[in-house]
Amino acid sequence: MAEQNASTALLTDHYELTMLSSALADGTGERPCVFEVFARKLPDGRRYGVVAGTARVLDAIADFRFTDAELAQLESTDVVDDATLAWLADYEFSGDIDGYPEGELYFPGSPILTVRGSFAEAVVLETMVLSMLNHDSAVASAAARMSSAAHGRPIIEMGGRRTHEYAAVAAARAAYLAGFATTSNLEAGRRYGISTRGTVAHAFILLHDNEEEAFRAQIAKMGTDTTMLVDTYDITAGIETAVRVAGPDLGAVRIDSGDVGPLARKAREQLDALGAKDTRIVVSGDLDEHAIAALRAEPVDAYGVGTSVVTGSGAPTAAMVYKLVEVDGRPVAKRSTHKESRGGCKAAVRRHKETGTAIEEVIHPAGSPPDPGPHDRPVQIPMVRGGQTVDDLPTLEDSRQRLRKALVSLPWEGLKLSHGEPAIPTVFTQ
Structure with a gap:
């Protein structure tokens, strides 16, 4: 699959x-401005969100250029004037x-x-930034709920056929x-070093006599x-045939349809x-976090x-917005009903009990943090300075570990x- 062109004017x-x-x-x-990305609320029923897509955003910004072909398209369609074309060319x-680093809760x-930048150079990034953060954070937020519900059992991502080809990656x-734990998407494996797994589909079974x-x-x-x-025809017969062909060292059987809880129980009894x-039982077929939680007591491996997961389990967007909050050092804010924003550049500190449990998120004017508590932790980190991505940003593996620790820090009600x-x-200070 061809690499997605992050510089495209589209x-x-x-x-x-x-x-x-x-x-x-x-x-x-050219007025110096500050734009902020935030979500006014979480999707209905959610108790936390997971930040994802930041690394993709930073890569895209580093490569963001208007090519000759794209400038020609803008010129031929009279989208902008000559002065703007010249500005975009450079x-x-x-x-x-x-x-917030990837894997952080929000x-x-x-x-x-x-x-932070001039209005001109920051405003053209809005759609690109939001498209990546809204999609990836929606998927990660749903996936985190599923992983928690699985309670340590591995989950294979296999949604490539249910979304856009680039979105799938x-x-x-x-x-x-x-x-x-793994994905069936080979391009994601190539691009991000994720372990890939996959087995046959029903078509392979039906191909044979x-x-x-x-x-x-x-x-x-x-x-x-x-x-x-084993569920193309009859599961009981399928399991018997699979073990007879492979022997007792068969790696796993997969059940992809039906009431998978009782079916897994019967399959376990039959395999034993x-x-x-030692043959594992893998279940699939329209599972979400609620279905996974309901299977916790079943012999599913x-x-x-x-x-x-690829549709955000009912919340396909994180509903994040990209809003101008400061111009020439002066706070500005939108006052529209139900779409209010808070002016001024902000940062955040997350407060914890001595036990490590998070108790509140204090959002304060940048440069004016609240009096530090003994277990406060600043949430934002530097990502770009003077247009250059900073060194030693968290890796994908770092982000996985960050999220694991963050979920452990939530009050137990937060994982419901x-x-x-x-x-x-969230508490806002003046």
């Missing part, structure tokens, strides 16, 4: 270039960015990303960040430590009776999750799947 929205042209014309485009972000109002990365021939072909090529799909006591308030409150 990642900029038409209205951003309308604002840019007007601001350049009246001289306000575009290169030169500002500063701070933000709550309503959290300053997830802070972009980003979703696999976000799910892995949030605790999934009978189930036994299909199983023998699979074992001959893949060895006994493979996963047999056949001497395949791993889950395969597709549609629900039922409706409720955010796990910790």
